[in-house]
Amino acid sequence: MTNSLTGITRRLLVGFGLASLGLVAAAQSSYPNRPITLVSPFLAGSSADNTARQISEIAAKDLGQPIVIENKPGAEALIGMTDVVRAPADGYRLLWAGGGSLMGVPAMRKKPPFDPVKDFTPIAASVDFSFFMYVHPDLPAKSMKEFIAYAQANPGKISYAVGNVQSRMIMGDLARRYKLDMVQVQYKGEVAAGADLISGRVQAMFGTTTQLQMAKSGKLRVISTSLSKRSAIMPNVPTLREEGIEGAEFGGGWLSIVAPAGLDAAITAKLHAAFTKALADPSVTQRLQDAGLVYTPRGNGAALGEFMRSEYALYRKTAIELDLVRD
Structure with a gap:
């Protein structure tokens, strides 16, 4: 009797298993149905x-x-x-x-x-997407080398905006490598960060193409890109590598x-x-x-x-x- 019940149980479990596989297969073949x-x-x-x-x-x-x-x-x-x-x-x-x-x-x-x-x-x-280094036009730096030199000569005078994790790491890495004493100001996004950069409340930011129109209109200056090669949308902007700047491996x-x-x-x-x-x-x-x-x-x-x-x-x-x- 026990063996008979065991056999019935086994057949039921196998049946349930096959039915489940059938349901999964049907779900896969009908995907998506909503x-x-x-x-x-x-x-x-x-x-x-x-x-x-x-x-x-x-x-x-x-x-x-x-x-x-x-x-x-x-x-x-x-x-x-x-x-x-x-x-x-x-x-x-x-x-x-x-x-x-x-x-x-x-x-x-x-x-x-x-x-x-x-x-x-x-x-x-x-x-x-590209990451560019934006600076306020009043900042006397037209290249990353000039920016680093200015920051080294003026400790604590540059405030830079951070609008996302990546920009925070790129700027932090550059500050660590070149011993730059700068003030980091964090924002909830690049839109708010860009507004303060344009107004001059902060002087620099590594960011996406969000601020590109402001740069093209002369309200900001673009001095470098973290890409491995120049961006097609800003072909005159050199890469960090071209300037011999170490770090910013993120591209x-x-x-x-x-x-x-x-x-x-x-x-x-x-x-x-x-x-x-x-x-x-x-x-x-x-x-x-x-x-x-x-x-x-x-x-x-x-x-x-x-x-x-x-x-x-x-x-x-x-x-x-x-x-x-x-x-």
């Missing part, structure tokens, strides 16, 4: 947020379901990032991740809120699409194909170029994951060197 949410941890209307909307509109056509952008800014993008980390790994909640926050926020914590490599499934991208910034860890491979492949196709669309490419952004294919999810792993190692190393790691 709208997808792409969480944007940036303010609505920012260049990063606008880019998310452009590519999502095209990817949605390929996937056959709407992609809804949900803005969750704040706390250095931590609100939006933790929202997606805690979401089910079913492909219906994704993150439009910025490299500076995705890597920098956990890199600066003794107990990181998440692991940017282990806790996310890489999907597609990245979209790369430009980047954006990518990730999902919670453990996302099924078939769903990952569908999303990767749709977003990769959208990013390569000529209309998107032109809009990116107009905004000073460039799509840089980094292969499939595994290749993007390796890139993210190396980036996190760099951010963590820099955070430790600059004594930025806190509880």
Whole structure:
């Protein structure tokens, strides 16, 4: 009797298991069967947020379901990032991740809120953007060498704005290497930081293309870029390497699409194909170029994951060197 019951139990368990596998397979084949949410941890209307909307509109056509952008800014993008980390790994909640926050926020914590490599499934991208050194026109520095020399000769007289994690690390690294005594002023974003830079409340900032129009109108001066080569949108601006300036290994910034860890491979492949196709669309490419952004294919999810792993190692190393790691 016992053996008979055991056999029945085993057959029932096998049946349940096969049924579960069938449900999973059906879910994978029918994905997506409802709208997808792409969480944007940036303010609505920012260049990063606008880019998310452009590519999502095209990817949605390929996937056959709407992609809804949900803005969750704040706390250095931590609100939006933790929202997606805690979401089910079913492909219906994704993150439009910025490299500076995705890597920098956990890199600066003794107990990181998440692991940017282990806790996310890489999907597609990245979209790369430039970081420029902006200074107020009244500052007597027309190159990074002149800026460093002026800062060394005038300790404590330069205040620099920090609008994101990456700019904080670039400026901090330069200050450490060249023993610059400057005052760091932190802002919640580059818009507020740029306003104070234009008014002269602060004199310098490493930032994205957000302030580029102000520079082109003469309200700010651009003296360098952290990119490995000159930017096509500011070809007359030399790189730090050209001037022989050490440090700032970060180059430009980047954006990518990730999902919670453990996302099924078939769903990952569908999303990767749709977003990769959208990013390569000529209309998107032109809009990116107009905004000073460039799509840089980094292969499939595994290749993007390796890139993210190396980036996190760099951010963590820099955070430790600059004594930025806190509880």
